[in-house]
Amino acid sequence: MASDLMIHTKGLTKRYDEFVAVDRISFDVHRGEVVGFLGPNGAGKSTTMRILTCFISATDGVAKVHGFDVFEEPLEVRKRIGYLPQRAPLYPEMTVHEYLDFCGDLRQLASGETRKKAVRRVVEVCGLRSFYTKEIRNLSHGQRQRVGLGQALLHDPSLLILDEPTADLDPNEKREFLTYLRDIGENRTVILSTHNISEVEYACTRTLIISNKDGKGGRIAADGPIEAIRAGSGTVRYQVAAGASAEGTLPTAAQLRDALSAVKGATSVRELAAPDARAVKAEVVGSKDADIRRDLRDAIAGKGWDLLELRRELPPLEDVFRELTLGSDRRDRAAAA
Amino acid sequence: MNSTLIVARREFRSNFDSPIGYVVIALSLLGVGAFFFRDYWTINRATIYPLFTWLPWAFTFFVIPAITMRLFSEEKRTGTIELLITMPVRDREVVLGKYLATLALVGVLLALTLTYPLLIGRLGNLDPYPIAAGYLGMLMHASAGIAIGLFFSSVTENQIIAFMLTAVVLLGLFSIDYLGAAVGGTLGDIFAFVSFQRRLAPFGRGLIDLRHVVYFLSVTVFFLMLTTRQLESRKWK
Structure with missing residues (x-):
């Protein structure tokens, strides 16, 4: 030894x-x-x-x-x-x-x-x-x-x-x-x-x-x-923040979520707290093996919104911990909450 | 200093860091003193034999259950046993240290009862041999009782349960002689053989029978070993 x-x-x-x-x-x-x-x-x-x-x-x-x-x-x-x-x-x-x-x-x-x-x-x-x-x-x-x-x-x-x-x-x-x-x-x-x-x-x-x-x-x-x-978790997170369109209409959280969910490779989307009233923010989860930043950008542009932020990063340890330790039933309950 | 003595010193001091040591000693001296002097005036002779009649009852019902009940129960309840056992110390050293500390506490109590013979000695001639033998008998009795109490303290986290179990078993071992006399035959002989009272009585009369000394020491060693096994059993449960 x-x-x-x-x-x-x-x-x-x-x-x-x-x-x-x-x-x-x-x-x-x-x-x-x-x-x-x-x-x-x-x-x-x-x-x-x-x-x-x-x-x-x-x-x-x-x-x-x-x-x-x-x-x-x-x-x-x-x-x-x-x-x-x-x-x-x-x-x-x-x-x-x-x-x-x-x-x-x-x-x-x-x-x-x-x-x-x-x-x-x-x-x-x-x-x-x-x-x-x-x-x-x-x-x-x-x-x-x-x-x-x-x-x-x-x-x-x-x-x-x-x-x-x-x-x-x-x-x-x-x-x-x-x-x-x-x-x-x-x-x-x-x-x-x-x-x-x-x-x-x-x-x-x-x-x-x-x-x-x-x-x-x-x-x-x-x-x-x-x-x-x-x-090693196999996933990545994309932080996306959208601003108002040329007409000055700010998307709602639901509109942003729907637009991002439609992107191929986005496994889940959740709303995040926006830094100010001029933006709406969401987090998209995708596979580590793919990079869907262009698709996310196109989805925002396609709706006429302004792309204020787009960042790809590894998941926080807390999320990996939950993924690894929560039983399937508890994970479902946590998601429902 | 070896680990047994380090554990014993801490344990002995802890008796006096809380009221338990003082309360047990004070109540025992009061109770035994009252019965002793009542009998002494009845007998009207310079003897301390009544002391060796009442002390065993005090040991059985109160002193030994009270001073042994917390030895392991408290450590298990508060979790201090985990820190103690994970120090570089053997399980048997912990058991022996607690046993020695408690025996030392009984030693203090017995030393304080020496005031009775000293007092009686002023009133008449006292034969020192029955006194020395009587005290040896009390130490033997306490030794076996403490080992039994230590064992019951190691099986439960509840001090009251440990107290009750010890008191019941000590009472059974002390008074089983009466039952032995009632049933007679082989069973009666067995009861007489294990009876603490039967083996303690000769000491009070000044007779030191090696068989009785060996019996009390055997009970002590048996229960100390049982306690050590009980402590070790946490590993397998």
Whole structure:
């Protein structure tokens, strides 16, 4: 196994009686990658993370962290990872200082100057200074989340596994934290599960989308850099904005939609909010293999309207995520809404 | 410091970071003290034997269920067990650490009851051997009881259920001797064999029978192993 291979999973499966939570997941993560683990609720993100951190065992398949099998050598794995579970569960009766000290003891961090330096670093990075001596029971959700992050970073692990780490942070704290993750990701490995696509776009070099579409067990639906996932969806979007005709008549949204829908290769058309009252805007979805910009232009010109904007672009990650993770019934409901 | 002791230290301190440790100790001392001195004046002799009559009942009904009920239930309910278990620590070290911390808490309670023999010792001559043996018996009883309570705390997230299960099982094991006497025969012998009361009584009279010590230690080890298996079972479920 290559030395920079931090995580290796093959055919990872977790079953609870008849229910399949994770279904034959295989992926590798290398040193220096910041991986966004995206998926809807119940898709198996947390289950996969719990297997990787040796909290639960897989029913089938292989999972190795730093080359150590999570089932055979759990202690070696746990020594090398920093883990923050969902909702940062902490002991409320302890102060932040006592809690970090307790974690330092369990992680066998040398006492004295080394320990002090490690604590000072996480206090600084996670912004714990103002409530360092307070009992955890008196902290806000966001502050607790930061303490949870602190314990995960305390031993300076080369692999961080974070389950929705930004759930309780305010927008400023989120941005600071994600910037920090992006920075440390240069020589460490981070797996970050989240529902928030913009966080993945901001901080992650790679995205893993896990889906339990149509009630099946969680499977990897997409894996790669964000641009590659967007390109791999097979569709493109055209942003079209039309202005008034020579007679000064502005098309209605329905008229524009009908005109664009008639273009060969336009699979769907939806109205968009126009930037001002002098334009009507729509988005056309078409195949990635064809370029229908000329046809769209001709359709606008044919109606005598003024073409104000025409842009071809890859679909946003959010649309790809919906495409990959929404079951057919939910997709129909979403479309109807 | 090894992981077991680190877990034990945190667990022991947590008893005094909430009212639970103080409440259990205060109520036990009040209750047992009241019964002890009532019997003491009736007997009218310098002995602390009544202490070893009432402490086991207090342990059975209240002390052990109350101090063990939250050990795993609370950690499971709040999710802290996930962070603890994913630290570089073995499941058995977590179980042993919690057991030692709780035994230490009982040790504090027993140490405070030493005021009774010290007080009685001023009124008359006390034989130290039955006292030492009685305290050893109480520790043995507490050890087995804590292991049982630890197990029931690991099977449920509900502290009340853990309390009830522990109290019922401890009461059954303590008083099964009465049933043994009633049914007689082989079944009666079996009941007498497992009875905590039957095995505890000689300690109060100053007799340390190794068979009874081994019995209590065996119950302790058995339930600690069962708790460890129960904790590990999260992996397979």
